[in-house]
Amino acid sequence: MEGLDLLFSIYILVLAIFVGFEVITKVPTILHTPLMSGSNAISGITIVGSLVVAGMVADPARTILGVIALIMATINVVGGFMVTDRMLQMFKKKEEREA
Amino acid sequence: MEVLMHITYLVAAVLFILGLKRLSSPKTARSGNLMGASGMLLAIIATLAFTQILDWTWIIVGLVIGAAIGAFLARWVAMTAMPQMVAVFNAFGGGASALVASAEFLGYLEPGIAAPTFVISLTIVLSVFIGSITFSGSFLAWAKLEGHWERAITYPGGNIVNGLVFLGIIVIGAWIAVMPGVPIEWFIVLAVLALIFGLMFVMPIGGADMPVVVALLNSFSGLAAAATGFVLDNNVLIIAGSLVGASGLILTNIMCRAMNRSLANVLFSAFGAHVEAVGDGDGRPKIAKEINAEDAAVLMSYSNNVVVVPGYGLAVAQAQHQAREMSDLLGEKGVTVKFAVHPVAGRMPGHMNVLLAEANVPYDQLYESDDVNGEMERTDVVLILGANDVVNPDARTKKDSPLYGMPIINADYAKNTIVVKRSLNPGFAGTDNPLFYKDNNRMLFGDAKKVLTALVSELKRM
Numbered sequence: 088m089e090g091l092d093l094l095f096s097i098y099i100l101v102l103a104i105f106v107g108f109e110v111i112t113k114v115p116t117i118l119h120t121p122l123m124s125g126s127n128a129i130s131g132i133t134i135v136g137s138l139v140v141a142g143m144v145a146d147p148a149r150t151i152l153g154v155i156a157l158i159m160a161t162i163n164v165v166g167g168f169m170v171t172d173r174m175l176q177m178f179k180k181k182e183e184r185e186a
Numbered sequence: 187m188e189v190l191m192h193i194t195y196l197v198a199a200v201l202f203i204l205g206l207k208r209l210s211s212p213k214t215a216r217s218g219n220l221m222g223a224s225g226m227l228l229a230i231i232a233t234l235a236f237t238q239i240l241d242w243t244w245i246i247v248g249l250v251i252g253a254a255i256g257a258f259l260a261r262w263v264a265m266t267a268m269p270q271m272v273a274v275f276n277a278f279g280g281g282a283s284a285l286v287a288s289a290e291f292l293g294y295l296e297p298g299i300a301a302p303t304f305v306i307s308l309t310i311v312l313s314v315f316i317g318s319i320t321f322s323g324s325f326l327a328w329a330k331l332e333g334h335w336e337r338a339i340t341y342p343g344g345n346i347v348n349g350l351v352f353l354g355i356i357v358i359g360a361w362i363a364v365m366p367g368v369p370i371e372w373f374i375v376l377a378v379l380a381l382i383f384g385l386m387f388v389m390p391i392g393g394a395d396m397p398v399v400v401a402l403l404n405s406f407s408g409l410a411a412a413a414t415g416f417v418l419d420n421n422v423l424i425i426a427g428s429l430v431g432a433s434g435l436i437l438t439n440i441m442c443r444a445m446n447r448s449l450a451n452v453l454f455s456a457f458g459a460h461v462e463a464v465g466d467g468d469g470r471p472k473i474a475k476e477i478n479a480e481d482a483a484v485l486m487s488y489s490n491n492v493v494v495v496p497g498y499g500l501a502v503a504q505a506q507h508q509a510r511e512m513s514d515l516l517g518e519k520g521v522t523v524k525f526a527v528h529p530v531a532g533r534m535p536g537h538m539n540v541l542l543a544e545a546n547v548p549y550d551q552l553y554e555s556d557d558v559n560g561e562m563e564r565t566d567v568v569l570i571l572g573a574n575d576v577v578n579p580d581a582r583t584k585k586d587s588p589l590y591g592m593p594i595i596n597a598d599y600a601k602n603t604i605v606v607k608r609s610l611n612p613g614f615a616g617t618d619n620p621l622f623y624k625d626n627n628r629m630l631f632g633d634a635k636k637v638l639t640a641l642v643s644e645l646k647r648m
Contacts, residue, residue, distance in 0.1 A: 107432025119536030161252020169260035
């Protein structure tokens with residue numbers, strides 16, 4: 088990655104950081120725990136990288152690293168989204184609880 | 187074909203942003219999480235469909251094992267153990283980023299492959315460094331949340347040793363980034379030093395500050411993913427990684443503010459390492475008055491309004507269901523019951539809300555400190571369940587208290603307070619609580635679950 092390509096990636100990085108700041112500023116305390124585990128699941132996006140590495144026919148050392156990375160990233164993604172959903176489905180208003 | 191892959195990645199990125207946005211309100215949070223999950227699924231499908239996958243065996247093996255472990259943990263973890271769970275998931279995310287970058291580094295060592303450019307070497311180093319810190323640091327945070335090495339562990343000159351290790355990492359990292367062809371041994375040294383640094387950086391931080399550490403490490407795991415995105419020239423990693431990096435930092439900051447402490451204070455001050463002796467201070471012995479469950483039940487049932495302040499002790503005793511039952515019974519007797527949840531109640535900001543939601547307490551019955559503080563003088567009874575530091579009036583008045591300046595729930599302004607606690611021992615901040623010795627306070631000693639069960643049966647008999 089050189090020159091303009093690199094510059095475009097830096098553009099994306101900087102803009103995404105600003106979006107991240109803006110999106111999160113107004114979260115009520117009640118949702119901090121689910122927010123933490125939900126955003127944590129999103130950081131498992133590295134699963135995409137591990138898929139590429141694990142699927143290459145390369146020397147065994149790289150494949151092993153790739154497969155371990157894939158297992159860890161999948162735990163992060165699947166576990167993270169599921170546990171967040173489990174927490175959020177419990178949040179109910181009074182009417183909903185009695186319904 | 188590549189265009190199609192990038193368009194799918196773009197859709198995934200938009201879903202991540204919308205998902206995070208929707209996570210900020212209880213009404214939309216669940217759909218927000220589903221949006222994030224769909225974005226992830228799309229990104230995975232696009233990768234599998236449009237990149238040159240030569241060998242599917244390991245991909246299927248990895249996905250099946252990872253999904254099975256992840257689903258099992260997510261399904262069976264107790265809600266009280268949620269902070270530990272997030273720490274573990276976070277460790278895996280950071281570790282995965284570091285491993286992907288390491289595999290790329292190995293790829294560039296193969297004969298006939300051109301040396302990596304400076305940017306790629308640099309981002310490989312960053313990804314391994316940040317990912318490894320996240321991995322080992324999160325696991326230590328998990329252990330501390332589980333109750334091992336819970337107190338801040340310090341030794342003289344600890345910060346200097348940490349600084350030296352950090353300097354070593356920078357030097358080796360810069361060397362690898364600038365000079366292609368550095369022997370692989372040095373790369374391994376870099377990874378090991380980063381793992382050690384992760385441990386050393388979390389070690390001197392006390393157990394109750396772990397949530398802040400986990401939030402910070404969550405931000406790190408996002409940054410590691412973003413760095414890996416530069417290594418692989420993959421924009422969806424850069425976007426999702428920096429989104430999480432930025433939002434994690436904001437969340438860390440919000441948590442620090444709830445405790446009125448700076449991030450530097452949380453990370454470097456070994457908070458809670460010193461425990462103050464109970465009961466002394468001004469010299470004369472202080473006496474805390476006791477009450478039994480029967481009298482407490484009578485006092486509350488003849489009140490107009492009761493504010494319940496749940497704390498970590500309630501979570502440990504798993505007594506949230508009994509607390510809800512008691513509040514329902516008082517409600518039937520015409521008493522207005524509010525739950526006042528301090529931002530740092532439980533083991534993690536927002537954790538108490540999750541526990542009470544699990545016990546079926548509707549979230550419109552949950553109030554933040556400011557909502558109840560305004561009407562505290564008109565409150566008949568404040569029932570404090572296993573909370574301590576968050577109702578300590580020293581935070582308002584005693585300048586040399588470690589709690590000074592932390593926003594608290596002003597329980598001491600209420601007409602009566604009842605503190606349910608196992609003993610008079612200090613809370614996490616290691617400081618005595620003058621509320622316990624006030625004239626209108628009564629101690630109801632015992633495990634929160636047993637006490638609440640007794641209160642419930644007394645209320646049923648009335």
